[in-house]
Amino acid sequence: MCQGIDTTATAISVPDREILPTxxxxxxxxxxxxxxxxxxxxxxxxxxxxxxxxxxxxxxxxxxxxxxxxxxxxxxxxxxxxxxxxxxxxxxxxxxxxxxxxxxxxxxxxxxxxxxxxxxxxxxxxxxxxxxxxxxxxxxxxxxxxxxxxxxxxxxxxxxxxxxxxxxxxxxxxxxxxxxxxxxxxxxxxxxxxxxxxxxxxxxxxxxxxxxxxxxxxxxxxLNVIETNNFRVPIRVFTPPSSDIEHGRFSLELAAKTLEFYEKAFDSKYPLPKMDMVAIPDFAGGAMENWGLVTYRSVDLLLDESTSGAKLKQRVAEVVQHELAHQWFGNLVTMDFWDGLWLNEGFATWMSWYSCNKFFPEWKIWESYVVEDLASALALDSLRSSHPIEVPIKRADEVNEIFDAISYSKGSAVIRMLSSYLGEDIFMEGIRRYIKKHQYGNTQTQDLWAALASASGKPVEEIMSIWTKKVGYPILTVTELPEKNAIKVKQNRFLRTGDVKPEEDDTIYPVFLEMLTKNGIDKKATLNKREDEFKLENLDFFKLNADQTCIYRTAYTPERLAKLGEAAKQNLLSVPDRAGLLADAASLSASGHQKTSGTLELVKGFNTDSEFLVWDQMIATVASIRATWKFEKQETRDALKKFTLNLVSNKAHEMGWVFAPDEGHLSSQFKALLFGAAGGAGDEKIISAAQDMFKKFAAGDRKAIHPNLRFSVYSLALKHGGEHEFDVLLNEFKTSPDADERNTALRTLGRTTQPELIKRVIALPLQGDVKNQDIYLPLLGLRGEVAGTEAAWSWLRDNWEEIVKVCPPGLSLLGSVVKICVSDFTTQEQLDRVIAFFQDKDKTGYKMSLEQSYDSIRTKIGWLQRDRADVEAFLQKEGLLSGSKL
Structure with a gap:
């Protein structure tokens, strides 16, 4: 035992927990x-x-x-x-x-x-x-x-x-x-x-x-190997002979810089004599932080910068920096039981974004964080079947179910919120104290709070424990009081299903309002009760949750929402603020707090925005509505598709789809996003361009499709093609030496709309050509269309016993497969038949995923019941429904 080790922490008291005798x-x-x-x-x-x-x-x-x-x-x-x-x-x-x-x-x-x-x-x-x-x-x-x-x-x-x-x-x-x-x-x-x-x-x-x-x-x-001595100890990347070892060069050099950065940030030397990173051909997750020997799914470690898009490069960087953060946070200091998983994963997620932002400032990481990790956390945690960040674990077979967006994304969002409240420098000083005190030992969440409290002098545990011990988060309803130059803010539990029961609304969160006005951001205003009033200089301009730093949704009056839309056009709102407004609007529509027509109006009002991440959220918002309306009347679905086309087409043509050699990281993703969205909505010029690129590619020109467009070109060519295009992509999946290229081909095969080809897609997951780790990939493409969604469900139902053998219930893969095949349904009849199928099944290892799928369907059922007519009226007004004035 090393000097100074703290081993006093004991596990959270969980009755009947199955642990070994002492x-x-x-x-x-x-x-x-x-x-x-x-x-x-x-x-x-x-x-x-x-x-x-x-x-x-x-x-x-x-x-x-x-x-x-x-x-x-x-x-x-x-x-x-x-x-x-x-x-x-x-x-x-x-x-x-x-x-x-x-x-x-x-x-x-x-x-x-x-x-x-x-x-x-x-x-x-x-x-x-x-x-x-x-x-x-x-x-x-x-x-x-x-x-x-x-x-x-x-x-x-x-x-x-x-x-x-x-x-x-x-x-x-x-x-x-x-x-x-x-x-x-x-x-x-x-x-x-x-x-x-x-x-x-x-x-x-x-x-x-x-x-x-x-x-x-x-x-x-x-295994082949490359090595660098650019860090204090040797760092090596290994791959089997099936991969090009030089594709590990980016991760190798990034690891050297990252370990040096973390040593300084944590004021703690990396304690092992080497760091090895290995690409594994079969791997259930993305990567695993084994101390000194980190293993990766090949596509999350290897990067061919000549054939890979900007999105993959960012993913590889984030995964590498996430796993290396674990060498301290998780490996050197470890949670004492799996209730504390978030201590590992939430912090490593936050730290990967923190370090990525230092290394690649042009990527604007904290902006994409809002659209990706925060959005993922808020989506899952708005379901009744969510769980607290610190979830009591009794049995070994329960652990895999909490490796989800709550432990990773909500955990990191809590860390981000706290670091903003304390200030980044003070927060990192608290982290250094935590690591120094508990190195080689085990901790609970309160040990982290104590270290941050000692560094900041603030009652961190009192403020933060609710956020980790309670499920969910609040919606803040803002009422304006012009006669007082004030606003009244009320908090309630937010559920996407919109049916909060009184007993589910008994938690009062300490909410940092992060109030943005023309005078800047007020970081002191905090809502510590059900409702309270807050004085402002005037009501001309204000917005809660500046830069979407905190974990809540905000409901404004329609009039204030319109004013905020105008403020966005005047550059008074940051990119995260603009994206956050759109994300909140979409979520509030789903839950019945506001009309979907208002969300569509808000999206339309952002069509002059110039930022990739705002457009990313705009397109995601409309996509969530279209997914909910997927089983509705064909003319309504066509009208929503036309709305998407009208929204994105001009911007897509303005940006173009030709990439300069020095194309910026965000610009590359922006062009790819618009190309795919416009093509998917029926832009004939883009569809033609995609078909032309694919034709040249199929004829042997490997450079005909730019890496940033690969997924969209494959999808459009297959959707508007047939058996020939399918066979080309199937061959690409089977023969490409590059894991990213193989995965992209496999993911897009489900984009076909032809019944005979759909049958070939659903036959793939259980064939020997598809590795167990990738069983879900062909299913992803099926989710976009009615026929594909039904086919995925039929595959799950008809092959259940074999699927359980391939994806053992004790592992996390089964829950992912169930969610993909179930959660896209939108009607009560569909929900009833899914429930009936699983009624007598052993739900070990995927019970939580199944319940979350049920909640997702219930959300869409309620949303449609409330806003079916509202959306049709909006589309009629826009001249998009058949028979309406164009």
């Missing part, structure tokens, strides 16, 4: 593994040094899908047992070894377990990943994914984040294979292999610092 504590694991790539099994031995806390005749630890070959327990050099009585609890994934002679308290003991495991295809634990070698054959590598609770699937262990230990790992492999683990290599020697009968190498790695089991990692396989 009679022994693991101090050190000596783990040896040897994989067999012929039958996809591996042999393992783990020797665990434990401290005996209480006199005991049993030891319990976590084991999942492992075959235990032998177990031996010794103390003070004496064997306690070599064949303990073993019981296994499948529900808690716990094995208990019971023996006749008791272990003495206050002394050490050693558990030695020999076991056999499967190099599974579940993307969890110690698993296999396949890739096509340049010689055309399929090769495999062995890799790991332990978070949240799958270290127990790789080796017997005490698999809880607070049970930190040291680890010494030895990997036995063929001589041509690269072996990696969290630490640097200590030694290598030739050994006799139990598996091959011949000679193999045994690579032993240096002992790790104290760390949680979910961060342990090891990889064995053929």
């Amino acid at each position: 009679n022994v504590k693991a101090l050190h694991y000596d783990l040896t593994l040897e994989p067999n790539f012929q039958d996809f099994t591996y042999d393992g031995t783990v020797v665990i040094d434990v401290d005996v806390k209480e006199e005991s005749d049993f030891i319990s630890l976590n084991i999942l899908e492992l075959q235990i070959l032998s177990t031996k327990i010794t103390q003070d050099g004496t064997e306690i047992t070599s064949s303990p009585k073993t019981t296994y609890d499948e529900s808690t994934q716990t094995s208990t070894f019971k023996f006749d002679k008791k272990l003495k308290a206050g002394s050490g003991a050693i558990i030695t377990i020999e076991f056999k495991g499967e190099l599974n295809d579940k993307l969890a634990g110690f698993y296999r990943s396949s890739y096509k070698h340049p010689d055309g054959t399929i090769h495999y590598l062995a890799t790991t994914q332990m978070e949240p609770t799958d270290a127990r699937r790789a080796f017997p262990c005490f698999d809880e984040p607070a049970l930190k230990s040291e680890f010494t790992v030895t990997l036995i492999a063929d001589k041509e294979h690269v072996c990696l683990s969290n630490m640097d290599e200590a030694s290598q020697k030739e050994v006799d292999s139990k598996i091959t009968g011949g000679k193999r190498k045994a690579v032993k790695f240096n002992k790790t610092p104290l760390m949680s089991t979910y961060l342990v990692a090891f990889i064995i396989g053929e």
Whole structure:
């Protein structure tokens, strides 16, 4: 144990939480593994040094899908047992070894377990990943994914984040294979292999610092490498031979700069002797922050700047900086149980945007944050089936369901709100104190609040605990009081379904109003009660939530909303303010707080705006309305499509779709956004341009389609084409050496509108060509049209048992698939049949996603009932409905 370690934190009290007994504590694991790539099994031995806390005749630890070959327990050099009585609890994934002679308290003991495991295809634990070698054959590598609770699937262990230990790992492999683990290599020697009968190498790695089991990692396989010494310790990027190693160059150099930046920002040295980042062909998430050995889905690490668009470059940068932030926030200082997941993910998300903004100021990260992360958080948290940031966890199989926009996006939004309230410099000083006090230890949320309070002198916990412990957020209703030069602000729970019950509206949030007037931003005004009055100099101009820093929706009168629209045209509102007005309007329409016609009028009024992110929100707002009206009368849907065309077409032609060699990051995305939106709404010139580009591409001109337009060109060509275009894209998916190009092709195949081709799309997910990690990608394209939405649902219903096998309920993928196939419905009849289908199903691992899908459908049902006639009247007025005056 290191000097100064704070280990006093205890888990949040959750009745009946399933955790291991505390009679022994693991101090050190000596783990040896040897994989067999012929039958996809591996042999393992783990020797665990434990401290005996209480006199005991049993030891319990976590084991999942492992075959235990032998177990031996010794103390003070004496064997306690070599064949303990073993019981296994499948529900808690716990094995208990019971023996006749008791272990003495206050002394050490050693558990030695020999076991056999499967190099599974579940993307969890110690698993296999396949890739096509340049010689055309399929090769495999062995890799790991332990978070949240799958270290127990790789080796017997005490698999809880607070049970930190040291680890010494030895990997036995063929001589041509690269072996990696969290630490640097200590030694290598030739050994006799139990598996091959011949000679193999045994690579032993240096002992790790104290760390949680979910961060342990090891990889064995053929890997190419590039390295930089631009940081204090070596940084390397590895890829299998199927990828171009030079595509890791951007991430490699960014990692060197980022680690140096974080060392200064946190006033804490990166404590490991190296940093490795590895592209894994099969990977369930985006990336995993294993200490010193970060693993990535290939598309989130590798970047070919000559063939990749601006959006992908930003995504890669954010993911790399997110994972490297975890090396301190999560790895060095770790939440004590999974209730505190947000401490890891919320902060790492915020930190990735904070560092991206420092490195790439021209990307205007905090503006896109409002349209992306904040929007994602507010959307999910406006559902009744959302959950608090700190959600009580009882069982291991519940953990995966909270890896969502609440833990990541709302968590980061709370951090952003707090950093604005305290000031960035004071906030970062609090973070430095937190890391220094708790390094190598475990924490709860209140430990972070205490560190920030000590740095700021403000009652941080009193202000912030409600935001993490309570579900949801408020809507602020603004009433103007001209006779007092004041406004009255009232807060209530906001639900997108618009049916808040009195018992759901009992939380009073401490709301930072962040009031914008012509005199600047008032950061002191706070609403600490249900309603209050706030004096202004005058009511000529004001807006709450300046720069959309805080977590709430704002409802103004129609007259004030119109004035704010005019203020936007006079450049009195920032880009986040303008985007926020539009986002609030869309959400308030969905929930019944204002009419959808008013939102459409507001969107139309922004058509002279010059900023990409405002247009991004405008198009997203109209898209949300069109998605809700997807199953309505064809003439209404056509009219909304024409509204979109009228909105975006002129701007798309003004911007054009030719990219200069030095095209700016935001300008590139702006052109791509408008091209896709206008083409999707029926702009004939753009459709023709897309078809022409695709024709040249299909004929062999790989440069005919600019990377920024690839998705839109593929989509438009397929939507307005047929079998030929489908086959070209299917071949691109199967043969392209670039992961981004393959994924784009797979995502767009569902854009077809032809029934026979739709059948081919829904056959793809369960075919061998589509990796399990990508099972959802072909389904995404189906969501845009009625036939595709119904086809995705039919696929889910008809293949449920096979889908559950491919996407085990304990992993997060199943919830994503369910949501994609269910949440786009809009009628009560559709909701009823979905509920009936799932009535008798085991909902383990996806219950929350299913409930959120139900809430999403209910939102659309209510929205249509309220505003169906309102929207038709607006479209009639605009001359867009058939038979109306043009």
